[in-house]
Amino acid sequence: MTIGAPVLDAGPSGNKGTQSVVEDVLHPNSDSSATLEVGKTALLTLAADAIIVTDEGLRSKSQRRCCSFPIPQSSGTLTTRSIPYTNILWAEVSHDYITIEYAHQVTNTDVALRSVYFPVSLEQKSKAETWTEKLLDLAYGKAQRQKRIKVLINPFGGKGRAAKYYYKHVKPIFAAAKCRVDAELTNYRGHAVDIVEKLDVDAYDVIATCSGDGIPYEVFNGLAKKPNASEALRKIAVANLPCGSGNAMSWNLNGTGSASLAALWIVKGLRTPLDLVSITQGDKRTVSFLSQSFGIVAESDLGTENIRWMGQARFTYGFLVRLFGKTVYPCDLAVKVELDNKEQIKDHYRAGSERKSFEQLRGEESSDCVGLPPLRYGTVNDPLPEGWTLVPHDKLGNFYAGNMAYMAADANFFPTALPNDGCMDLITINGDISRRTALQMLMAVDNGTLFDMPEVNVRKVTAYRIIPRDRKDGYISIDGERVPFEPFQAEVHRGLGTVLSRSGYRYETIGLK
Incomplete structure (x- = not known):
């Protein structure tokens, strides 16, 4: 009955x-x-x-x-x-x-x-x-029952409705699953970093953010600031309940932009190692879980904050404005490339995405560390690593490095991204391509065919250094957050972080077409 x-x-x-x-x-x-x-x-x-x-x-x-x-x-x-x-x-x-x-x-x-x-x-x-x-x-099945969850709610997320989403759609599901939940509101930018840095990671299995992608970024960096950072990042899984303007993490791991469905998939989620990327800029080191961008994507995102009321359409608007201006973003770039042939990248992806067994893969570099893993290639302030070559890119239009596939619900920029293959997927595109080709690229992002366009340079990389040139100010985005317009260096740490996913080994993407 x-x-x-x-x-x-x-x-x-x-x-x-x-x-x-x-x-x-x-x-x-x-x-x-x-x-x-x-x-x-x-x-x-x-x-x-x-x-x-x-x-x-x-x-x-x-x-x-x-x-x-x-x-x-x-x-x-x-x-x-x-x-x-x-x-x-x-x-x-x-x-x-x-x-x-x-x-x-x-x-x-x-x-x-x-x-x-x-x-x-x-x-x-x-x-x-x-x-x-x-x-x-x-x-x-293999999912942990009765998870202990620390929930961080961004009261400004989802046009101020994140708390309402949580109490109406998420809390009842967690309660029914007998999860032990401790919920807390974030009150200022960076508050989640402060909360997580002081958090007893032995008391929780999951940190779930009721937010967009900004609070997960803070959570990873809060864990990274702990004296036992590597242990903390391995021990506690980070999850997202999509309640913001950018919900890429949930689309990749849960396959949904719905807070209620994401709650179900967190309850049933499998612990999955996630590559994290160290970013050094100036004298600061942070970690990135999603993406880094310089050029038209960064400007179309960060440079349109004043028209956030347009929703996702603001990105398209910003893209078109810069597209018709044929804007270029000069820089010098050095990259540690692992694969630069598209067919080899496809084979690499298929091998990783067809792995059906549940594996707790961890990189050797993080297993014996107490704090964050040492930087194999030094920082952006060190001499260029041996074997690296700094190449001028005078007409660069877009530099986009991704650790996940979807950057938004309808933006599968990196269809060959895998959670823990030890690589970032790097896309570079010249800014002097024809407007017609650029428009075709914009549509190709929506239908998943961008990867195969000849004008799109795709590589699997483990590290890079980028030095902006010829302008005093501009936009650089790390996980959707603006950072100073200065040189920075990135390096992958295989399987350093932990998330919850539906499969335990891949993203919820359509893959390659």
């Missing part, structure tokens, strides 16, 4: 069709313990991908209740429904009832908490408890 909406028919990970459900009921799991009789009218069956609920239909309007539990009013109609394991948050036997809580798909992009209750007799109780534990094993 149910409270609220009917049992889920389709989940975010997809569900079996009606015919498959019927076949599961007619030919259930041969293990007799997979089926549980509850009450006088219902069967609960553990099928391949879902619970199959077979019950007589209920007259919800005439439903009576006793001690807060519903009493079934049978309509005599046999119904068969399913709840995908993916959506199961918790199940338990308490008193005389078995309770199953799950995320119900209410729209194409959102889920909401629902519960089903069934009466369990004293004779059934032991079997019901065993069945419930099997259900939780199937629902969680």
Whole structure:
């Protein structure tokens, strides 16, 4: 019997069709313990991908209740429904009832908490408890149950609605999954850095940010400032509940821009090592998890803050303004290249993205460190590393280094990016290309074909140094945050960070076309 909406028919990970459900009921799991009789009218069956609920239909309007539990009013109609394991948050036997809580798909992009209750007799109780534990094993697989989550809410995110999103859409899902949650508001720029630097990482499994991509950037840098930075970055996973103007982290790891769906995927998320990038600029060292840009992308993003009211359209507007001006961004560039052939890069990506096993990959450089790993290539202030050559780029239009695939919901700039291959994907494009070609590139970002355009130079790199020239000021973006218009150097640390992902080894992208 149910409270609220009917049992889920389709989940975010997809569900079996009606015919498959019927076949599961007619030919259930041969293990007799997979089926549980509850009450006088219902069967609960553990099928391949879902619970199959077979019950007589209920007259919800005439439903009576006793001690807060519903009493079934049978309509005599046999119904068969399913709840995908993916959506199961918790199940338990308490008193005389078995309770199953799950995320119900209410729209194409959102889920909401629902519960089903069934009466369990004293004779059934032991079997019901065993069945419930099997259900939780199937629902969680390799994912950790009852995660301890520190939630950081940016009250200014999502046009000021981040806190509302959290309490309405996220908190109920975490509570149903029996997660232990400690939520806190951030009050100023850099507050998350201060909070996380002082945080006891042994007290939490996850730091989840209710924000855009800015607060995850602060979280990684707060962990990086700890005396035991490498240990802290390995121990605690960083996750994002998308509530900002830029939600790239959630699109890459959760495959969604919905806070409620992201909450479900954090509950079910698998710990995944993530490459982090050390950035040295002046006498400062920070870490980057998403991207670094100089040129038209940085200007189109950071240079359009005054028209943020336009939403994502402001980026396109800024891009077109600079495109028609054929703006160039002179610089000197030295790069430590690992792969510079597009076919080899594709092969590298396919090998990494087809790895099905759950692996906890860690780079050797971080495993024995206490603080941050040492810099193999020094800082931007040191002499150029041996074997590096500083090459002038007088007509550079765009320099874009990515550690993830999506930079926005519809911007798959780096389709060959992998979470922990030890490389950044670097795109460079000249600024003197024709306006027609540049417009084609803009459309190619949307349809995922930018990679194959001959004017787009793509490389897998492990480090680089970039020195802007011929202008006093401009825009450099690190993870969407503006930094000084000065030379900087970047270096990858393989698997230094930890995130939660759906697969445990790849991003939620369409890959190469």
